[in-house]
Amino acid sequence: MFTVRPTSYGGRGCFATAPIAEGTVVHRAPAPFTSAVNRDFRKEVCAYCFHYDLGRTMKVRFPRASLWFCSDDCRANWVAHEDDVCRGLVSDVLERIDNAVAKARKTMQLGRGIAEPSAEYDVDYVPDDVILDGSPESADEIEQVWQTIAQRIEPAAPAASNPLKNPLLKVRLLALEEIEWDSARLVAVALVRKYLEEEEESTAAESRKLPDHFLWSKFYSLESHEVDLLARVPALLESHVRVFLFLLAVMPPALLPHVTIANVRAVVSREAANAFGIWQLPLSSESEFLGSAIFPSGSYFNHSCEPNVAKSRVGRSMHFTTTRDIAPDEELCISYGMMLDQPVDSRRETLKEQWYFDCGCVRCARELAEANSSNSSG
Numbered sequence: 001m002f003t004v005r006p007t008s009y010g011g012r013g014c015f016a017t018a019p020i021a022e023g024t025v026v027h028r029a030p031a032p033f034t035s036a037v038n039r040d041f042r043k044e045v046c047a048y049c050f051h052y053d054l055g056r057t058m059k060v061r062f063p064r065a066s067l068w069f070c071s072d073d074c075r076a077n078w079v080a081h082e083d084d085v086c087r088g089l090v091s092d093v094l095e096r097i098d099n100a101v102a103k104a105r106k107t108m109q110l111g112r113g114i115a116e117p118s119a120e121y122d123v124d125y126v127p128d129d130v131i132l133d134g135s136p137e138s139a140d141e142i143e144q145v146w147q148t149i150a151q152r153i154e155p156a157a158p159a160a161s162n163p164l165k166n167p168l169l170k171v172r173l174l175a176l177e178e179i180e181w182d183s184a185r186l187v188a189v190a191l192v193r194k195y196l197e198e199e200e201e202s203t204a205a206e207s208r209k210l211p212d213h214f215l216w217s218k219f220y221s222l223e224s225h226e227v228d229l230l231a232r233v234p235a236l237l238e239s240h241v242r243v244f245l246f247l248l249a250v251m252p253p254a255l256l257p258h259v260t261i262a263n264v265r266a267v268v269s270r271e272a273a274n275a276f277g278i279w280q281l282p283l284s285s286e287s288e289f290l291g292s293a294i295f296p297s298g299s300y301f302n303h304s305c306e307p308n309v310a311k312s313r314v315g316r317s318m319h320f321t322t323t324r325d326i327a328p329d330e331e332l333c334i335s336y337g338m339m340l341d342q343p344v345d346s347r348r349e350t351l352k353e354q355w356y357f358d359c360g361c362v363r364c365a366r367e368l369a370e371a372n373s374s375n376s377s378g
């Protein structure tokens, strides 16, 4: 129904290959490549269908990792389609992460190992001299920070050895802040997919189990916006380093070769440009923001301030439906946010600030031209 090819204004986009009638579902992304329900909502959002029941705690719990479900069916579906298909590694990594965070927090609350128990989640295991004071000015500065981290961990932590013996990690208290905890979960699941994809590459094609939407290679071909992201929120650089070091310390040995700086950066920088919000349904301006999910096959729709496709979450899947008839070769675009009622300048500001691009859509071009011509005639 559509093909992905370069646009003249913003990377690749989706173009109709034939006429498409209004109301046609042009794409269904069946499940996220990776996702994370925000820590505050973890007990209140079903980990499978993302149902949220106005703050009520979900009834069914997964025995080990911090996962809650709205029904036994959802738990069974999660086990079958998320965990079993990934050989139990998703629950394993989530359990390791949650246990490590819980242990660190308990230690800190007891005041052991820190002078100031009230510093609760602020204990830093990233050396002070590694992190920049201000915002990273360029890709080079970001590179330097990561290079310093790489130099310090390398001699003590070749992939196969135990990273806990690493002097940098040995003294650490694995305390993550809330958003880092969410981020660690999201990155860890992405690394599980990467590990499995590489493992499966060595097996016969017919015995491969990993569905297309779990392929790291598809995720990796998405756009990344690391420099823009860190220019806007400089503190995230330290967070990314913390998540990397944390995962190096807690991931199972088989996955350690994949816990590399390059892979962690690949995930966090692609998340910034491509994640879909998991919003409370039905969607309204009052909806709670429950978490983030990455659907690589749905990430090729560009934004337009005059969209012709609506995205909607249906349980764990994301659907893309035309909102009017589409002509062959027309680009299929969604709206990235709820800014369409704003005037052109503030819409463009929002898009630049939150999604890091100067909008090249037809409506912006038209309204900017109108504003220019009324300025010059006035």
Ligand SMILES: C[S@@+](CC[C@H](N)C(=O)[O-])C[C@H]1O[C@@H](n2cnc3c(N)ncnc32)[C@H](O)[C@@H]1O
Pocket: 009, 010, 011, 012, 013, 222, 223, 225, 273, 274, 299, 300, 301, 302, 303, 304, 355, 356, 357, 358, 359, 360, 361
């Ligand atoms: C989710 S991706 C969409 C697919 C992307 N074009 C690609 O090639 O991977 C979002 C990125 O696409 C580009 N983009 C999307 N809509 C745009 C628009 N209206 N104007 C300019 N760039 C846009 C921006 O670089 C944005 O960060």
